Amino acid sequence: MKVVIPGGTGQIGRILDRTLTAEGHDVVLLTRSPRGERQVHWDGRTLGDWIGHVDGSDVVINLAGRSVSCRYTAENLEAMMSSRVESARVVGEAIAEAARPPRVWLQMSTATIYAHRFDAANDEYDGLIGGGEHGVPGYWAYSVEIAKNWEAAQERAATPGTRKVALRAAMVMSPDRGGVFDVLSWLARLGLGGPVAGGEQYVSWIHERDFTRAIRFLIERDDVAGAVNLAAPHPLPQREFMRELRSAWRMPLGLPATGWMAELGAFVIRSDTELLRKSRRVTPGRLTDAGFTFLHPRWGTAAADLTARRRRG
Numbered sequence: 067m068k069v070v071i072p073g074g075t076g077q078i079g080r081i082l083d084r085t086l087t088a089e090g091h092d093v094v095l096l097t098r099s100p101r102g103e104r105q106v107h108w109d110g111r112t113l114g115d116w117i118g119h120v121d122g123s124d125v126v127i128n129l130a131g132r133s134v135s136c137r138y139t140a141e142n143l144e145a146m147m148s149s150r151v152e153s154a155r156v157v158g159e160a161i162a163e164a165a166r167p168p169r170v171w172l173q174m175s176t177a178t179i180y181a182h183r184f185d186a187a188n189d190e191y192d193g194l195i196g197g198g199e200h201g202v203p204g205y206w207a208y209s210v211e212i213a214k215n216w217e218a219a220q221e222r223a224a225t226p227g228t229r230k231v232a233l234r235a236a237m238v239m240s241p242d243r244g245g246v247f248d249v250l251s252w253l254a255r256l257g258l259g260g261p262v263a264g265g266e267q268y269v270s271w272i273h274e275r276d277f278t279r280a281i282r283f284l285i286e287r288d289d290v291a292g293a294v295n296l297a298a299p300h301p302l303p304q305r306e307f308m309r310e311l312r313s314a315w316r317m318p319l320g321l322p323a324t325g326w327m328a329e330l331g332a333f334v335i336r337s338d339t340e341l342l343r344k345s346r347r348v349t350p351g352r353l354t355d356a357g358f359t360f361l362h363p364r365w366g367t368a369a370a371d372l373t374a375r376r377r378r379g
């Protein structure tokens with residue numbers, strides 16, 4: 067297959083690129099700063115020569131968007147919104163113009179679209195879309211708004227020859243440097259990986275191997291379109307999530323962090339506490355119903371696999 071990955075130079079792009087390339091597929095990455103012959107220039111907003119790669123491709127997987135690992139200032143929130151909506155819009159325009167459009171367009175979205183909740187899990191059928199929760203910071207609703215507009219940009223695209231899937235992905239766990247597993251492991255190994263703000267909030271996650279297997283599954287399954295949750299079937303409270311991670315690293319100590327400590331820590335690492343404090347309880351309803359099975363359904367064994375691979379380098 068020829069697979070075009072706009073925004074493919076980041077954490078998830080690297081995972082998909084190495085897996086699909088190892089399987090013998092022809093992978094092209096669209097980036098604002100190309101390096102090497104498989105990387106092609108685009109600006110994420112306007113049509114250009116890059117559309118020649120979309121025309122005749124089999125699959126487009128759009129991952130582009132300003133990183134969410136930053137302070138949620140008004141300026142950064144605006145960049146998070148516009149980079150996602152604009153890139154999805156222009157990918158849709160490129161597919162609409164193609165003489166030989168790809169058969170499927172997988173558009174990244176996020177599990178953050180669902181409500182902050184503890185009582186039940188959100189699947190695609192009767193999960194609650196967020197934005198109306200009480201007692202949470204107002205800007206959390208903006209993250210939901212970004213996700214909704216991101217998906218709407220794909221839905222609006224007039225691409226009748228191309229199946230469209232929105233990937234409501236949870237945190238993708240891989241042993242790579244700089245990824246979310248790396249950051250959480252660093253905290254755990256320093257003895258700082260205890261409960262944050264009580265630790266009752268749920269963490270949804272997916273092992274990289276299940277993520278890439280799910281992508282392949284969605285490419286092949288012509289009967290699946292629309293929003294699909296990419297999350298392991300057993301999300302767990304943050305307190306247990308970090309306990310399992312510490313155990314995988316054989317670190318007995320995990321200092322707790324109160325809400326204000328999390329705020330301070332997030333300020334120091336220039337990130338935002340929504341990433342730590344929002345309860346993301348998301349399950350893979352449609353994938354499971356379509357017959358997908360997970361290699362790593364439970365966090366304990368997934369964390370053991372990731373730490374072992376990380377130790378081996």
Ligand SMILES: NC(=O)c1ccc[n+]([C@@H]2O[C@H](COP(=O)([O-])OP(=O)(O)OC[C@H]3O[C@@H](n4cnc5c(N)ncnc54)[C@H](OP(=O)(O)O)[C@@H]3O)[C@@H](O)[C@H]2O)c1
Nearest residue numbers: 073075076077078097098110130131132133149235237238
């Ligand atoms: N990582 C996760 O666990 C996770 C989970 C759920 C959803 N997501 C979403 O999935 C997408 C990919 O995640 P990731 O972790 O690979 O992100 P990442 O490492 O931040 O990579 C995103 C890529 O988007 C491109 N980009 C950044 N700002 C842009 C802009 N203004 N216009 C166009 N392109 C821009 C960058 O490519 P260039 O600089 O090369 O152009 C970058 O490599 C993101 O949208 C993220 O929000 C990630």
